[in-house]
Amino acid sequence: MNEDQEQLRKWRLILGGDEADGTGYNxxxxxxxxxxxxTVLYDxxxxxxxxxxxxxxxGGSEGSNPGVARWLxxxxxxxxxxxxxxxxxxxxxxxxxxxxxxxxxxxxEQTTPDVHLVATLMELGKLIPxxxxxxxxxxxxxxxxxxxxKLEQKTIAALTGALNxxxxxxxxxxxxxxxxxxxRKNLKHYQPEYKTIIPEVRIGYGRKSRRSLKDIVLCLxxxxxxxxxxxxSGIFGAVMASLPNVKTQMVVFDTQVADLTEDLxxxxxxxxGVQLGGGTDINLALQYCQQIIRQPDxxxxxxxxxxxxxxxxxxxRKRAVALVESGVQVICLLALNDDGSPSFDAQNxxxxxxxxxxxxxxxxxxxxxxxxxxxxxxxxFQWAGDNGLVLKG
Numbered sequence: 001m002n003e004d005q006e007q008l009r010k011w012r013l014i015l016g017g018d019e020a021d022g023t024g025y026n027x028x029x030x031x032x033x034x035x036x037x038x039t040v041l042y043d044x045x046x047x048x049x050x051x052x053x054x055x056x057x058x059g060g061s062e063g064s065n066p067g068v069a070r071w072l073x074x075x076x077x078x079x080x081x082x083x084x085x086x087x088x089x090x091x092x093x094x095x096x097x098x099x100x101x102x103x104x105x106x107x108x109e110q111t112t113p114d115v116h117l118v119a120t121l122m123e124l125g126k127l128i129p130x131x132x133x134x135x136x137x138x139x140x141x142x143x144x145x146x147x148x149x150k151l152e153q154k155t156i157a158a159l160t161g162a163l164n165x166x167x168x169x170x171x172x173x174x175x176x177x178x179x180x181x182x183x184r185k186n187l188k189h190y191q192p193e194y195k196t197i198i199p200e201v202r203i204g205y206g207r208k209s210r211r212s213l214k215d216i217v218l219c220l221x222x223x224x225x226x227x228x229x230x231x232x233s234g235i236f237g238a239v240m241a242s243l244p245n246v247k248t249q250m251v252v253f254d255t256q257v258a259d260l261t262e263d264l265x266x267x268x269x270x271x272x273g274v275q276l277g278g279g280t281d282i283n284l285a286l287q288y289c290q291q292i293i294r295q296p297d298x299x300x301x302x303x304x305x306x307x308x309x310x311x312x313x314x315x316x317r318k319r320a321v322a323l324v325e326s327g328v329q330v331i332c333l334l335a336l337n338d339d340g341s342p343s344f345d346a347q348n349x350x351x352x353x354x355x356x357x358x359x360x361x362x363x364x365x366x367x368x369x370x371x372x373x374x375x376x377x378x379x380x381f382q383w384a385g386d387n388g389l390v391l392k393g
Contacts, residue, residue, distance in 0.1 A: 013034060041087060072106070075088075088110065102120055115143060115231045118231050119230070121136050141268050154365075156243065162376050177202055186200060215294065219251045221304060223279065228335075238265070240371070250263070303330065304333045307348040331380060334359065334361045338364065342361055366387060
């Protein structure tokens with residue numbers, strides 16, 4: 001093949017063989033295979049499907065796609081590793097291709113783990129084939145470990161401090177005394193001759209054993225748009241469940257409700273228990289929450305949803321109002337992530353706000369402070385405004 005023919009060959013592969021390519025070049029059998037591998041990726045906007053090879057399996061519930069595996073094998077055969085990596089990265093930018101590629105363990109191993117990738121794996125759910133499950137779990141474990149390292153200590157410190165302040169009393173039993181605070185409060189009573197402090201004022205935490213100081217219910221919308229919010233909520237739920245004097249419950253919902261409280265001890269298991277996608281029935285979720293709340297005056301219900309109700313709208317609003325009137329502290333977070341302003345149902349948000357339910361989006365960094373403010377029963381409308389979380393829309 002001379003230089004001119006090689007140039008025509010390359011232009012033919014670049015242009016894709018449409019009638020207007022102008023090359024008039026006829027591909028060899030091997031080049032036809034290369035052309036198919038390029039077309040399935042770079043002509044994807046027009047194709048809209050991943051049809052590759054002679055595989056006839058499209059859709060359905062099968063976990064792995066034979067066409068994807070064949071395509072991966074072909075590009076590795078036809079192109080050098082540097083080009084293969086570029087093509088794989090380009091494929092991962094296509095939402096329709098991304099899901100299929102995530103089912104292949106070798107692709108999943110090359111991705112950069114983050115909350116968005118975990119959300120994608122949660123959406124895939126039961127479609128993940130057996131050969132990929134171990135890899136998927138390692139990815140989720142890595143993200144969970146990184147988020148726990150970043151968020152755990154701040155959450156524990158903020159909530160423990162808030163619980164201590166909200167539960168102190170002036171007549172504690174011996175095993176309920178907050179010794180650090182008691183010593184600070186009584187420094188003026190230091191007796192030099194005895195080298196000791198006379199604890200005229202004793203500060204205690206309150207009772208620690210029979211009854212939790214606060215019940216926290218995290219109620220999470222698991223529709224597809226809430227993916228990253230669910231990931232962060234699972235992390236925070238696991239951290240709060242480890243705190244003494246706090247009873248944390250985790251409820252997720254779409255058109256059905258699932259109680260994942262037992263999985264809070266292992267956030268990885270919890271996230272694999274979530275099935276992203278489907279509709280939204282907030283009314284059904286609030287009905288379940290009403291049933292599990294035992295001490296309304298000491299319960300914080302964090303409803304994480306974009307408020308697009310697919311169930312009974314009138315009943316949903318009535319239940320939300322009833323929870324507030326019963327003494328439950330209800331907070332609605334439109335999102336719990338760093339993804340920016342979410343889309344939400346403005347009418348439902350306005351209704352909630354009118355009935356003393358603060359509604360705003362919250363970043364993970366702000367969530368521990370939010371829960372601390374809620375435990376201390378601060379004005380959360382003012383807190384949100386002071387922290388630039390005022391509802392817009």
